[in-house]
Amino acid sequence: xxxxxxxxLKLVGAGAGAAGAVSLPMIGQAAELMPKSGKRVVVIGGGYxxxxxxxxxxxxxxxxxxxxxxxxxxxxxxxxxxLYIGGIMTDLNALTIKYDKLAANxxxxxxxxxxxxxxxxxKSVTTSKGTISYDRLVVSPGIDFRLDEMKGxxxxxxxxxxxxxxxxxxxxxxRKQLVDxxxxxxVVMTVPLAPYRCPPxxxxxxxxxxxxLKANKPKSKIVVxxxxxxxxxxxxxFKKGWKDNYEGIIDYRPxxxxxxxxxxxxxxxxxxxxxxxxxxxxxxxPQRAGQIAVAAxxxxxDKNWCPVDATTFESTKxxxxxxxxxxxxAGAMPKSGYSANSEAKICAMNVVALIxxxxxxxxxxxxxxYSYITDKDAVSVAGVYTVxxxxxxxxxxxxxxxxxxxxxxxxxALYAESWLKNILTExxx
Amino acid sequence: MxxxxxxxxxxxxxxxxxxxxxxxxxxAAMLSNACAGCHGTNGGSAGPTMPSLAGQSKxxxxxxxxxxxxxxxPGTIMGRLAKGYSEAEVTxxxxxxxxxxxxxxxxxxxxxxxxxxxxxxESNCGRCHxxxxxxxxxxxxxxxxxxxxxxxxxxxxxxxxxxxxxEKMKEKVDPMSKxxxxxxxxxxxxxx
Numbered sequence: 001x002x003x004x005x006x007x008x009l010k011l012v013g014a015g016a017g018a019a020g021a022v023s024l025p026m027i028g029q030a031a032e033l034m035p036k037s038g039k040r041v042v043v044i045g046g047g048y049x050x051x052x053x054x055x056x057x058x059x060x061x062x063x064x065x066x067x068x069x070x071x072x073x074x075x076x077x078x079x080x081x082x083l084y085i086g087g088i089m090t091d092l093n094a095l096t097i098k099y100d101k102l103a104a105n106x107x108x109x110x111x112x113x114x115x116x117x118x119x120x121x122x123k124s125v126t127t128s129k130g131t132i133s134y135d136r137l138v139v140s141p142g143i144d145f146r147l148d149e150m151k152g153x154x155x156x157x158x159x160x161x162x163x164x165x166x167x168x169x170x171x172x173x174x175r176k177q178l179v180d181x182x183x184x185x186x187v188v189m190t191v192p193l194a195p196y197r198c199p200p201x202x203x204x205x206x207x208x209x210x211x212x213l214k215a216n217k218p219k220s221k222i223v224v225x226x227x228x229x230x231x232x233x234x235x236x237x238f239k240k241g242w243k244d245n246y247e248g249i250i251d252y253r254p255x256x257x258x259x260x261x262x263x264x265x266x267x268x269x270x271x272x273x274x275x276x277x278x279x280x281x282x283x284x285x286p287q288r289a290g291q292i293a294v295a296a297x298x299x300x301x302d303k304n305w306c307p308v309d310a311t312t313f314e315s316t317k318x319x320x321x322x323x324x325x326x327x328x329x330a331g332a333m334p335k336s337g338y339s340a341n342s343e344a345k346i347c348a349m350n351v352v353a354l355i356x357x358x359x360x361x362x363x364x365x366x367x368x369x370y371s372y373i374t375d376k377d378a379v380s381v382a383g384v385y386t387v388x389x390x391x392x393x394x395x396x397x398x399x400x401x402x403x404x405x406x407x408x409x410x411x412x413a414l415y416a417e418s419w420l421k422n423i424l425t426e427x428x429x
Numbered sequence: 430m431x432x433x434x435x436x437x438x439x440x441x442x443x444x445x446x447x448x449x450x451x452x453x454x455x456x457a458a459m460l461s462n463a464c465a466g467c468h469g470t471n472g473g474s475a476g477p478t479m480p481s482l483a484g485q486s487k488x489x490x491x492x493x494x495x496x497x498x499x500x501x502x503p504g505t506i507m508g509r510l511a512k513g514y515s516e517a518e519v520t521x522x523x524x525x526x527x528x529x530x531x532x533x534x535x536x537x538x539x540x541x542x543x544x545x546x547x548x549x550x551e552s553n554c555g556r557c558h559x560x561x562x563x564x565x566x567x568x569x570x571x572x573x574x575x576x577x578x579x580x581x582x583x584x585x586x587x588x589x590x591x592x593x594x595x596e597k598m599k600e601k602v603d604p605m606s607k608x609x610x611x612x613x614x615x616x617x618x619x620x621x
Contacts, residue, residue, distance in 0.1 A: 056462070059470075311452045338466050345462040364455035364518075366463040368506055382506040384463075384513025386455075398513030408505045411582070415505060418476025423466050425475035 033111070033130030039064045039355050042125055042134035044115050044292060046070030046099060048077075048337040049140030049325030051427040052344035053351075058106040061352045067109045067132055069125065074098050075427075076167035078198065079337045079369075080420050085164065085175050086208025087216070088375045094420070095167060097428035105429060118296035120318040136351050139298065139306075139315075140325045140340065141290025142166070143197045146304070150261060150285045157263035161281040164205075165197060177280045178212060184219040188278030190258040190268055191226040192286040195305065197326045197335050199233035200381070202226070202284055204371035207238070209282075210246040211374055221249050225268065225276060227257035233334075234371060234379055234401050241373035241406070258283070289327035298323055305329045310387045311360050313347040322347050331392030333385050339367045341423060342385075363387050370416035377409035378416045457521040460514070464522070473532030477578040484531030484563075485571055490523035492568040503591045531563060534574050538615050546616025549609055553601045562617040573620035580614045 041064055043054045054068040077095040084092055102108040113127035124133045145163070147153055153161070164174040178187065187209055191202040206224050213220045231238050231252075242250045258276075260269035267277045288294065288304035298315050300307040306323040308315055310331065313322045324347050325340035333339040342365040350360045365385040372378045383399035385392050402408050461472070464482065468474050472482035482490065496502035498511040514522075550561065558565060562572035572580065586592035587602070588610075594602060602610065 055470075341466045342463045345465075346459065349459060349462070360452040361459050362452045362455050364460045364463060366466065366510065366513075368467055368510075380506050382509045384510055386513075395513040398509060398511075400509045402505065412505050414478045414578075414582070418474070418479035419467055421476035422469050422474060422479055426465060426470050429470075 031130050033113075033127065033132050034067065034109070036065070036133045036135075040134050041066050041136050041138060041351055041355070042132055043068040043138045043140065044118075044125065045140035045142060045290070045325070046072070046075050046110070047140060047142055047325065047340070048423075048427065049340035049344045050138070051075070051097075051099070051102060052341050053138045053140060053324060053348050054108045055102055055106050055426075056345050056348035057352055058108055060349060061356070062107070064352065064355060065109065066107075067111055067134075068099070068102070069111045069113055069115055069127055069132070070099070071112065071114045073112050076171070077337070077420070077424060078165070078167045078201070079423075081164070081167040081171045082201070082205045082208040083372060083375075084171060085178065085205060086212045086372075086375075087175070087179075088208065088211070088372075092167070092171065095424070097424050099428070101429045115292050118292065118321070120296070120321060123320060135320070135355055137321045138313075138344075138347060138351065139290075139293055139296070139321060139323045139327065140344065141292050141327050143287040143289065143326050143335075144291045144294075146286040146288050149259065150283065151259060151269075152261045152263065153283055153285055157261055157283075160263040160266070161261060161283045163283055163285060165201075165284050165287075174280070174282055178209065181217065181220065181279050183217040185217065185279035186220065186277070187213070187222040187280045187282065188268060188276055189222060189224050189282040189284065191224060191228065191284055193227045193257070194232060195335060196284070196287045198369075199334055199336075200238070200369065200371045203231055203234070203238045204373075205282070206250055206252075207241060207246070207371070207373050210242070210249045213249055214246065221251055223251045223276060223278065224253060225256040225258050225270060226252065226254050229255045234381055236404055237379040237402060237406075238371075238373070240404065241377070241379070244406075245374055287326075289323070293323060293327050296321070298327075300329065310390055310392050311363055312350040312354065313343060314350075314354075322351060331385075332383070332394045333365055333392055334367055334369070336367055336369045337423065338369055338419075339365070341426065342366050363392060365392070368419065370412060370419055372413065372416070373406075373409065376413050377406060378413040379406070379409060380412050380416075455518070457525040460518055461522040461525045469532070471529050472526045473529070474534075474576060474579075477536065477576045478582060480575060480579045481532035481534070482526040483529035485523075485526055486565060486568070487520070487523040487527045488568040489565055489570040490526055491519055493570070494519045494523070501593065503586055531571060531573060533621050534576060534618070536577055536618060538577065538619050542612040542615035543619045545609070545612035546614070546619075549605075549613055550616055553605070554598075554613065557597065558617070561620045563620065572617035575618060577614055577618040580618065581611075584610060584614065 043050045054066045083089045099110045113129040117126040162170045162174040164170040256270045258268045298306040306328045308328045315321045324343040326335040346363050353360045367383045370378045370380045379402040381401045384395045474481040494511045497507040557569045587594045
């Protein structure tokens with residue numbers, strides 16, 4: 001999902017509208033877009049979580065009508081987009097899916113529209129094309145940015161200092177800036193405090209940018225300003241990978257929290273104290289659940305992420321609404337594409353059970369995540385998840401990261417390619 | 430209309446609470462759905478280095494998982510993941526995948542190699558790789574229509590000694606030329 005200026009303004013408007021919709025009586029609302037006759041689940045979002053929830057509900061129970069609402073007519077995967085930024089992939093085609101086969105193969109009704117409000121009491125979603133009512137709602141909106149914590153990073157600044165943390169035009173922009181940069185230039189990347197989408201993502205990106213610089217602009221370097229005190233995901237592997245491949249190219253600086261940007265001066269400020277200038281600046285801002293989840297009152301006390309039941313992914317804030325993927329708090333399951341895929345299936349199975357008044361099933365989930373260090377070496381983290389005392393935990397004595405000596409890195413790069421092929425095929429067929 | 434909805438919501442809410450209190454332990458579908466992100470929906474893989482699980486026998490999957498878990502079979506993430514499941518959970522997943530239809534792949538293969546492999550397979554491998562590899566004796570995996578790159582990676586592990594070859598397989602494979610082995614893999618990949 002991309003966030004250009006127009007859709008961002010729409011979203012801000014949506015936030016205000018949603019607050020109104022909840023408190024005002026249902027008078028003068030937009031027309032029903034598709035009147036409901038039988039059981040219906042509405043899914044918001046056509047990414048790693050939404051597509052799978054929609055497909056699996058239909059696979060499990062054809063008597064349930066599934067309507068998936070997505071603002072775009074396609075989806076571009078964030079996983080592997082760092083390979084495009086590093087020049088290893090030449091376009092985004094292999095990362096792009098469409099929804100026509102979800103409709104043809106599974107009867108998912110895909111509505112291309114912007115969701116502007118959710119009314120949990122009326123069990124209805126307001127979209128740019130009209131309202132759609134539901135029996136249960138699955139919200140998989142991904143992330144939005146906490147721009148109030150990054151002074152000066154407005155939509156105009158995003159065009160000069162791309163985040164590229166939602167794949168699409170922003171990804172292409174960051175790649176173009178790297179290609180256009182003079183040799184001897186400095187790339188600056190800022191990394192927020194956890195939690196954020198894809199914990200190892202920034203470090204894979206630093207690797208891919210360094211890979212590009214090493215081969216094409218050897219006098220250049222990348223400065224990573226990390227708000228965290230250390231690399232918290234695959235840390236040992238990234239450090240070894242950088243030492244072996246990118247010594248003198250990646251300048252990693254922990255505990256440097258960027259709070260302000262100056263797009264005109266092409267500079268970022270570390271907590272108002274230290275200014276760092278760059279020729280290309282990739283700002284990865286602090287994040288929260290997608291705007292619609294915030295507007296619908298699905299976020300918890302932290303005002304950022306959505307607390308959910310560990311069996312059904314039903315919101316603990318609003319009955320009948322389930323939240324999956326990056327937007328939800330899934331205990332030990334990280335904010336990754338594979339987690340979203342796994343959560344969507346768990347949620348789908350239990351949504352079907354709840355709608356039919358049947359017994360729900362305890363969670364069993366997986367996360368598998370690869371990060372490329374070079375064009376031919378990748379490292380992984382894998383985990384199996386279960387529920388204990390109402391919380392999602394990793395199964396003890398299982399899971400973990402690749403061997404520290406990189407003995408599996410070439411093989412894992414080959415497996416990673418099939419990871420992408422399979423997960424995107426799952427989402428689009 | 431709103432009243433009706435509220436009444437309905439209340440009813441399902443009550444159901445939800447009572448159902449949640451007694452969520453059933455993970456079913457075979459709950460467990461194996463999680464594998465499909467890498468192995469494809471219902472175990473039919475679209476990724477050339479990732480094996481299809483659909484149509485593998487229960488025994489083949491059970492033994493593979495056991496060997497991944499113990500480290501006897503070399504793997505990357507599979508050893509780490511296998512440790513997350515009990516024997517009963519593995520059996521439940523294995524049963525489910527064994528009931529799926531063999532996944533038919535479309536891949537680029539060499540016609541001459543397929544023909545050569547076809548001439549070699551029955552006398553050399555046919556006792557365990559039954560029905561042109563559509564089935565396997567005991568825990569022998571089905572090879573028909575499996576991805577060629579996946580089988581090539583496994584064979585490389587066998588030949589390097591990283592993965593231990595079953596004795597009967599070793600007897601047959603040891604005297605074979607690299608070309609013969611390659612031809613056999615093309616043949617099995619071609620079987621539909």
